[in-house]
Amino acid sequence: MENGSVTTPFGRRSMTLGMLSNQVMAGEIKPDQSVDKWKLFRALCEAKPLLGIGDRALAVLNALLSFYPKNELAQENGLIVFPSNIQLSLRTHGMAEQTVRRHLAALVEAGLLLRKDSPNGKRYVRRDRAGEVDEAFGFSLAPLLARAEEIEQLAAEVMAERLHVQRLRERITLCRRDIAKLIEAAVEEEIPGDWQGLCCEFRDLIEGLPRSPTTAQLELLLDELTALRTDILNQLEIRVKSTKQRGNADYIERHIQNSNPDSISELEPSFETKQGAMAEQGKGREAERLEEGRGEAAQSRQEESRQSGGRNDGGGLKSFPLGLVLQACPEILAYGPDGIIRNWRDLMAAAVIVRSMLGVSPSAYEEAANVMGPENAATVMACILERGGHINSAGGYLRGLTRRSEKGEFAIGPMLMALLRANAPAGRRVG
Numbered sequence: 001m002e003n004g005s006v007t008t009p010f011g012r013r014s015m016t017l018g019m020l021s022n023q024v025m026a027g028e029i030k031p032d033q034s035v036d037k038w039k040l041f042r043a044l045c046e047a048k049p050l051l052g053i054g055d056r057a058l059a060v061l062n063a064l065l066s067f068y069p070k071n072e073l074a075q076e077n078g079l080i081v082f083p084s085n086i087q088l089s090l091r092t093h094g095m096a097e098q099t100v101r102r103h104l105a106a107l108v109e110a111g112l113l114l115r116k117d118s119p120n121g122k123r124y125v126r127r128d129r130a131g132e133v134d135e136a137f138g139f140s141l142a143p144l145l146a147r148a149e150e151i152e153q154l155a156a157e158v159m160a161e162r163l164h165v166q167r168l169r170e171r172i173t174l175c176r177r178d179i180a181k182l183i184e185a186a187v188e189e190e191i192p193g194d195w196q197g198l199c200c201e202f203r204d205l206i207e208g209l210p211r212s213p214t215t216a217q218l219e220l221l222l223d224e225l226t227a228l229r230t231d232i233l234n235q236l237e238i239r240v241k242s243t244k245q246r247g248n249a250d251y252i253e254r255h256i257q258n259s260n261p262d263s264i265s266e267l268e269p270s271f272e273t274k275q276g277a278m279a280e281q282g283k284g285r286e287a288e289r290l291e292e293g294r295g296e297a298a299q300s301r302q303e304e305s306r307q308s309g310g311r312n313d314g315g316g317l318k319s320f321p322l323g324l325v326l327q328a329c330p331e332i333l334a335y336g337p338d339g340i341i342r343n344w345r346d347l348m349a350a351a352v353i354v355r356s357m358l359g360v361s362p363s364a365y366e367e368a369a370n371v372m373g374p375e376n377a378a379t380v381m382a383c384i385l386e387r388g389g390h391i392n393s394a395g396g397y398l399r400g401l402t403r404r405s406e407k408g409e410f411a412i413g414p415m416l417m418a419l420l421r422a423n424a425p426a427g428r429r430v431g
Contacts, residue, residue, distance in 0.1 A: 057107055081138050329386045
């Protein structure tokens with residue numbers, strides 16, 4: 001059994017007050033105190049930054065623990081292990097003996113081991129006639145048992161700090177993403193503001209962070225990024241509110257002018273009651289255009305628009321009956337309320353959903369509505385959805401049509417008729 005006397009180191013190694021303090025602490029272990037050695041070793045691995053030990057010192061300690069015969073460190077089992085440096089070198093996967101001695105000294109200095117040196121400095125054990133350990137000389141694991149609660153607490157602090165840093169980094173990443181995308185959206189939408197200056201400020205904050213930042217530096221960066229994001233959001237919210245108020249007033253005025261309920265009620269029944277006749281009429285017009293030839297195509301399209309009840313809308317374009325639009329563009333039906341489009345209001349609401357789905361910016365759609373009129377803009381969105389597989393950039397395509405419409409070079413009729421011909425054989429029913 002291990003006795004409680006104070007021992008001094010062998011040879012030229014000097015005795016220090018720290019060694020004496022560790023021996024005194026080890027002598028205060030409670031008789032019934034015990035701890036799982038491998039659980040304690042895992043806690044040591046977590047707490048190593050606070051204990052001032054490295055990975056290789058822990059490898060040596062792991063080898064020492066492997067020589068302890070029991071899984072539970074306890075006073076009654078004895079706390080001294082006495083392997084030779086050669087044996088320790090083998091169990092540390094060939095670590096040089098000189099390196100083993102250096103890390104053993106580091107473990108003693110850290111207060112995790114005690115030396116109990118024999119008179120000649122060798123490590124060995126004396127046993128009684130019954131084969132029990134009478135006295136052992138080597139390394140005492142008593143400091144590990146005495147400091148078990150402290151080590152576990154230090155390990156918990158290290159894990160909590162690591163979790164805190166991880167969350168800080170996650171929040172910083174989210175802030176960086178938000179700021180970058182908000183600035184990009186502001187520039188794309190041409191919102192007034194010093195976005196170049198804010199971008200430079202954002203870049204300076206990120207580039208000023210060291211390669212291995214401390215927790216305090218991460219917290220400071222997060223505060224600065226949060227403040228910058230709040231500033232950007234405030235500017236964008238002011239712009240959104242002003243645009244929304246102005247846009248609502250313009251939209252209501254255009255809607256009253258262009259969406260007369262009487263005219264809708266006149267157009268929709270004509271389609272619902274004569275759907276088959278309209279399809280035959282479309283086929284007849286197709287044959288007529290083919291016979292007339294390329295030189296009379298424009299005149300034919302005007303005649304079709306007149307026969308189908310076309311009327312002038314914003315931008316000089318003619319809007320077509322809702323039924324004709326839905327027959328040419330049946331895909332838009334899925335985005336109406338309850339999967340049905342009953343009137344122009346439903347079509348315009350569905351067009352807003354499709355705009356967002358296809359990645360068309362609000363400004364591009366608003367510009368199209370201003371130039372073409374809200375009904376025609378919704379009709380064009382339905383056509384773009386129908387031809388989605390052939391259009392790489394819906395937003396760019398819409399802006400191109402808007403520019404052509406401003407110059408009087410675009411008409412919706414040919415686009416609708418082409419889609420009507422493409423969808424006619426399928427016989428798709430409109431809701």
